Amino acid sequence: MGEIFQLLKRGNKSALLAAIINTVISIIKGVAYMFTGNVAMFAETMHSLGDAANQFFVFIGSALSKKAPTEKYPNGFGRLVNLVLLGAVLIVGIMAFETIKEGYHHVVHPTEAGGFAINVTVLAVATLLETFVLFKAMKEVLHEIEVEASGFAVFGKSFANLGRAKPATKLVFMEDLVATMGGLLAIIAVVISHYTDLHQLEGLASIIIGIMMLFVVGKVFLDNAAGVIGQADEEMENKIGALVMADPDVKDIQGITVIKEGEDLHVELEIEVDPKLTVAAADDIKDRLEEKIMAEKGVVDVTIEIDEEDGVMTWKSKNELETE
Structure with missing residues (x-):
């Protein structure tokens, strides 16, 4: 009770x-x-x-x-x-x-x-x-x-x-x-x-x-x-994408999904980093990004996958897609 x-x-x-x-x-x-x-x-x-x-x-x-x-x-x-x-x-x-x-x-x-x-x-x-x-x-x-x-x-x-x-x-x-x-x-x-x-x-x-x-x-x-x-929040995807790309160690974003459940936001993110980085350094990047994303209003959990840079730029913000 x-x-x-x-x-x-x-x-x-x-x-x-x-x-x-x-x-x-x-x-x-x-x-x-x-x-x-x-x-x-x-x-x-x-x-x-x-x-x-x-x-x-x-x-x-x-x-x-x-x-x-x-x-x-x-x-x-x-x-x-x-x-x-x-x-x-x-x-x-x-x-x-x-x-x-x-x-x-x-x-x-x-x-x-x-x-x-x-x-x-x-x-x-x-x-x-x-x-x-x-x-x-x-x-x-x-x-x-x-x-x-x-x-x-x-x-x-x-x-x-x-x-x-x-x-x-x-x-x-x-x-x-x-x-x-x-x-x-x-x-x-x-x-x-x-x-x-x-x-x-x-x-x-x-x-x-x-x-x-x-x-x-x-x-x-x-x-x-x-x-x-389970609706995707495109505005928050764009905002978090910009936040992640501002990190100097992130080379690209392969995919980002922000699912809205009621008032809660669940973030799934796949980023590319320099393949020469050590596991410890990559883990530091992951922890740093999780902390920044969790600070956003409404975000309740973050899942981040890390892959090596493939040399092809995948990430485009919502604004960039609308201008094409």
């Missing part, structure tokens, strides 16, 4: 914060829907409820993925976070389907909902809370990739570097971005529907919110399916 608590302390904090806030939001929206019967509020209730459950599972998965390797699982549990995220998106998918279905019924059979003041107030408060969580996720993205930013610069830099964030943080970011946009859309639909006869707009807003949820499902599924299979 003590080990579980220690692992939970290392779970993704953004996911935990988002899960707690979305739970509160879903309860408030659910109560408002019971009193008003507003279909846009129903869509937002489903959205927040799905996000809360999803993000809670993400927190648990990100924590358990940090469990130390065992004899039975020598490569560790890094991919567990990808598996949990694959399961979590199913929840969002179901909620998205219900949201679209309810919205369609309202478009076909529009009805005027009451409780205008309640709906607008609840949606406005919920959207502000979602914006707060989104901003925290943005800062977490920048923290993970060690990029400094403040004020409005956080928005631009977090979007530009989202692809480099950890899977759990990326999911929280995307879900809360959609939630914030969905909240604003729901408010607009409620206001227009109240002051006009266009009551179908609430159903249309519900359908659009559901479609946005499905977009998150598709994006997260593709990203984490690749992670479960």
Whole structure:
């Protein structure tokens, strides 16, 4: 039990914060829907409820993925976070389907909902809370990739570097971005529907919110399916390749592979050195490179093979390949 608590302390904090806030939001929206019967509020209730459950599972998965390797699982549990995220998106998918279905019924059979003041107030408060969580996720993205930013610069830099964030943080970011946009859309639909006869707009807003949820499902599924299979991190391969080639005793790199498992990186490297070097000297090179590579963020193990120089330059960085 003590080990579980220690692992939970290392779970993704953004996911935990988002899960707690979305739970509160879903309860408030659910109560408002019971009193008003507003279909846009129903869509937002489903959205927040799905996000809360999803993000809670993400927190648990990100924590358990940090469990130390065992004899039975020598490569560790890094991919567990990808598996949990694959399961979590199913929840969002179901909620998205219900949201679209309810919205369609309202478009076909529009009805005027009451409780205008309640709906607008609840949606406005919920959207502000979602914006707060989104901003925290943005800062977490920048923290993970060690990029400094403040004020409005956080928005631009977090979007530009989202692809480099950890899977759990990326999911929280995307879900809360959609939630914030969905909240604003729901408010607009409620206001227009109240002051006009266009009551179908609430159903249309519900359908659009559901479609946005499905977009998150598709994006997260593709990203984490690749992670479960074992996705190569090309950016880190290029970075480590440059680091290795900077060593004066390394003549060439025959091959380099960086496999991403959840938040962990496994590095396999084959280098060429001067054939005149002694075994002891070659071993010193290997130890030196292992120390440098292990210092890179996310790297959990390094395997290095040494071969003699063959006189043919094999290594080309990603940038060099793109210019050919």
